[in-house]
Amino acid sequence: MRSRVQLRGVxxxxxxxxxxxxxxxxxxxxxxxxxxxxIFPQVGPDLKAIKRDSSGRYYILAKPANVVWIFAPxxxxxxxxxxxRSSGAxxxxxxIDLNSAGDLYVADRGANAVEIFGPDGALIRKIPVFAxxxxxxLPDDQVAVVSLRSKHLVSIFDRSGDLYNEFG
Numbered sequence: 463m464r465s466r467v468q469l470r471g472v473x474x475x476x477x478x479x480x481x482x483x484x485x486x487x488x489x490x491x492x493x494x495x496x497x498x499x500x501i502f503p504q505v506g507p508d509l510k511a512i513k514r515d516s517s518g519r520y521y522i523l524a525k526p527a528n529v530v531w532i533f534a535p536x537x538x539x540x541x542x543x544x545x546x547r548s549s550g551a552x553x554x555x556x557x558i559d560l561n562s563a564g565d566l567y568v569a570d571r572g573a574n575a576v577e578i579f580g581p582d583g584a585l586i587r588k589i590p591v592f593a594x595x596x597x598x599x600l601p602d603d604q605v606a607v608v609s610l611r612s613k614h615l616v617s618i619f620d621r622s623g624d625l626y627n628e629f630g
Contacts, residue, residue, distance in 0.1 A: 501537050511558045521558060521566060528552045530566060543568075543583045550577055550585025561599035569594035569607065576607055576619070589623040 508525040515521065518535035521543075529552065532541040543566055544550045553572025560566055564581035569591075576589040576597055593610035600606055603621035615630025 502531075502533055504539055505531065510556060513558055513560050515560050515564055516562070521560060523555055523558050523568075527555045527572075530555065530558055530568065541583065543579045544585065545583035548579070548583045548585055550579060550588075552577065556594070557596045559597050559599045559605075561603070562601075565599070567597045567599050567605055569597040571595065571610075576605055578605075587623060589619050591617070591619075 502520070502522060505522055505524045509522065510525075510527065511523040513521045519540065520533040520535075522531045522533065524531070530543040531539060532543065534540045544552060551573075552568055552570050554570060555568050556571050557569040558566060565586065566579040568577045568579065570577050571593050573588070574590060574592050574594075576591050576594055577585060578587045578589070580586050589605070589607075591607050591609055592612070594607050595610055596608040598606040600618065604618055604626060606616050606618050608616055612628075614628035616628065617625060618627040620626045
């Protein structure tokens, strides 16, 4: 059972990387015509990732890549991570994911880490990973990470930030 969950997480990571690559290729296609119909007009054309939590809020990573914007289901801006009360900082995020508890996982290439923020926007944990490019929150507070420089394609870390498994 556990290997199925891990495999599903790995496939999600790979699919996310492929979709972002396709979106980057389509970036130059008539962005001005599409901008008038934007649901989130505050978000620029350089969208990197979007996730939706169980309450319907949207977490959006775009430029600048040091903030994750939070929007209500109706498209109204309701917050950001890190927030003004947070001790954490994001340097250059490239991907995000959410777990079922509402924790936000950020692949921060600028900090060479995966940063985990709680639902209140506070930094919970920082896992050192050299040049992470994709992140997937797994059950049991595990996280799968794809890195630019790793011996294996996917590394899985446990809740304390220790390496749990690698493959690929």
